[in-house]
Amino acid sequence: QAPGSRVFDLTLTDGTPLDLTKTYKVATNNFMFTGGDNYLALKGGTNRIDTQLVIRDEVIKWMKAETAAGHKITWTDTGRSVKAAKP
Numbered sequence: 001q002a003p004g005s006r007v008f009d010l011t012l013t014d015g016t017p018l019d020l021t022k023t024y025k026v027a028t029n030n031f032m033f034t035g036g037d038n039y040l041a042l043k044g045g046t047n048r049i050d051t052q053l054v055i056r057d058e059v060i061k062w063m064k065a066e067t068a069a070g071h072k073i074t075w076t077d078t079g080r081s082v083k084a085a086k087p
Contacts, residue, residue, distance in 0.1 A: 029055055 010018035018024070028042060033050060035043040042048075066073055 012018065023046070026042065026045070030050065031037075032039055032042055033048070063073055
């Protein structure tokens with residue numbers, strides 16, 4: 001499919017439509033940041049900062065902090081992730 005052919009509309013978390021005349025701050029992984037799989041939409045962004053942080057390590061750090069603080073972490077299966085099984 002052509003890039004963007006599956007996107008019908010974009011809204012902010014409060015339901016407000018994305019304003020194409022504004023600039024937004026975006027967080028993503030390094031693969032997308034550098035144009036992986038020819039995804040060049042983010043490569044042309046301004047004020048780009050590569051934190052050199054590994055997402056896996058940051059998620060683990062966050063989970064440890066949340067559980068140490070007594071917070072429960074819940075998971076919602078969106079169908080986009082796959083649980084890897086050890087052989």
